[in-house]
Amino acid sequence: MKISDLAKRCGLSAHTLRYYERIGLLPYADRDRSGQRDYDASILSWIEFLGRLKTTGMPIRDMLLYAKLADSGKVTFSERRKLLEVHRERVRANLADLEACLRVLDGKIASYAEAEERMRDDKRNIADTPARARA
Amino acid sequence: MKISDLAKRCGLSAHTLRYYERIGLLPYADRDRSGQRDYDASILSWIEFLGRLKTTGMPIRDMLLYAKLADSGKVTFSERRKLLEVHRERVRANLADLEACLRVLDGKIASYAEAEERMRDDKRNIADTPARARA
DNA sequence: TCTTGACTTAGAGTGCGCTCGAAGCCGTAG
DNA sequence: CTACGGCTTCGAGCGCACTCTAAGTCAAGA
Numbered sequence: 001m002k003i004s005d006l007a008k009r010c011g012l013s014a015h016t017l018r019y020y021e022r023i024g025l026l027p028y029a030d031r032d033r034s035g036q037r038d039y040d041a042s043i044l045s046w047i048e049f050l051g052r053l054k055t056t057g058m059p060i061r062d063m064l065l066y067a068k069l070a071d072s073g074k075v076t077f078s079e080r081r082k083l084l085e086v087h088r089e090r091v092r093a094n095l096a097d098l099e100a101c102l103r104v105l106d107g108k109i110a111s112y113a114e115a116e117e118r119m120r121d122d123k124r125n126i127a128d129t130p131a132r133a134r135a
Numbered sequence: 136m137k138i139s140d141l142a143k144r145c146g147l148s149a150h151t152l153r154y155y156e157r158i159g160l161l162p163y164a165d166r167d168r169s170g171q172r173d174y175d176a177s178i179l180s181w182i183e184f185l186g187r188l189k190t191t192g193m194p195i196r197d198m199l200l201y202a203k204l205a206d207s208g209k210v211t212f213s214e215r216r217k218l219l220e221v222h223r224e225r226v227r228a229n230l231a232d233l234e235a236c237l238r239v240l241d242g243k244i245a246s247y248a249e250a251e252e253r254m255r256d257d258k259r260n261i262a263d264t265p266a267r268a269r270a
Numbered sequence: 271t272c273t274t275g276a277c278t279t280a281g282a283g284t285g286c287g288c289t290c291g292a293a294g295c296c297g298t299a300g
Numbered sequence: 301c302t303a304c305g306g307c308t309t310c311g312a313g314c315g316c317a318c319t320c321t322a323a324g325t326c327a328a329g330a
Contacts, residue, residue, distance in 0.1 A: 002306085002307080003306090003307075004306070004307085013288090013289080014306095014307090015288075015289055015290070016287090016288065016289080018308090018309090019287085019288065019289085031308095034295080034296050034297075034307080034308090035295080035296085035307080035308060035309095036296085036306085036307050036308075037307085037308090049239075049243075052236045052239050052240065055232055055233065055236050056233060056236045056237070056240070059286080059287095060286075060287070061286095074250070074254065077247050077250050077251050077254070078247070078251055080247055081244055081247035081248060081251070084240055084243055084244050084247070085244055087240070088237065088240050088241070088244065091233060091236070091237055091240065092237070094233070095230065095233055095234065095237070097190055098190065098191060098226060098229070098230055098233070099230065101187045101190050101191045101226070102191070102223065102226055102227070102230070104184075104187050105187065105191070105219055105222070105223050105226065106223070108184075108219055109216055109219050109220055109223065112212050112213070112215055112216035112219070113216060115209070115212050116212050116213055116216070119209065119212070137276080137277080138276090138277075139276070139277085148318090148319080149276090149277085150318075150319055150320070151317090151318065151319080153278090153279090154317085154318065154319085166278090169277080169278090169325075169326050169327070170277080170278060170279095170325075170326085171276085171277050171278075171326085172277085172278090194316075194317095195316075195317070196316095
């Protein structure tokens with residue numbers, strides 16, 4: 001698979017894929033005889049997992065640490081698990097924050113809706129009131 | 136209230152508060168006779184709301200738009216409501232994504248835990264096996 | 271009076287995560 | 301044969317949201 005094919009499949013740009021390889025987030029890809037990267041489809045699941053880490057707000061430097069551990073084989077299982085457990089707690093805390101914010105947002109939206117409703121009522125009342133009474 | 140007091144109360148640095156004022160996220164604060172900002176406590180609820188927007192991932196340029204609408208009084212109620220409704224949908228989508236990621240993370244952690252468990256079992260079995268059988 | 275420390279401004283610098291540009295190589299279609 | 305598109309590398313540039321520095325002012329306490 002060429003870099004543009006992989007880009008289409010995983011949703012990252014070719015630029016970004018090269019950047020990820022450069023910084024060590026993706027393993028050095030095999031090159032064909034003309035020097036072009038030739039990817040194995042198995043890279044997709046790794047990229048997908050990186051996407052999960054990214055979505056959940058893990059900074060690249062932490063992903064690099066995880067990638068380095070993953071390169072070192074089974075002996076780093078417990079380290080990797082601990083890293084993910086720590087991250088999971090951050091994600092949970094973040095989720096709780098977001099839910100709280102969402103409720104505030106709901107409240108704010110509702111209060112605007114009510115205010116708009118009241119303004120419509122006021123207009124109607126004025127319109128329904130005879131001109132003499134308004135003066 | 137001086138800027139350092141406000142900074143302590145709201146959790147932003149004085150630098151950031153001045154920056155927010157500069158870009159228009161905070162209203163121009165009254166200055167005392169020596170030119171120092173003198174804040175009214177009422178600014179706190181606005182800063183807190185900005186924090187909610189920030190937590191939920193709203194970029195500053197959108198907060199600026201909201202701030203500008205808020206400055207224009209009641210006539211922008213429905214615009215403000217719509218802006219927040221759009222944002223709320225993004226937040227909900229983001230929450231759903233995060234929850235999905237969290238489940239993936241749980242699965243990954245569980246698979247590491249199982250692998251570690253199996254490795255411990257293997258070691259124990261080897262230790263329990265008489266040396267002649269191991270040879 | 272002098273020192274201290276918090277404040278003021280304008281503007282430069284930082285860290286992150288890309289994103290793009292330039293210059294050049296390679297393989298295929300016309 | 302040549303033109304074209306897509307690939308290569310290296311390094312510069314960008315957008316965001318701060319974060320800090322420098323140079324100067326001011327008010328209160330020893």
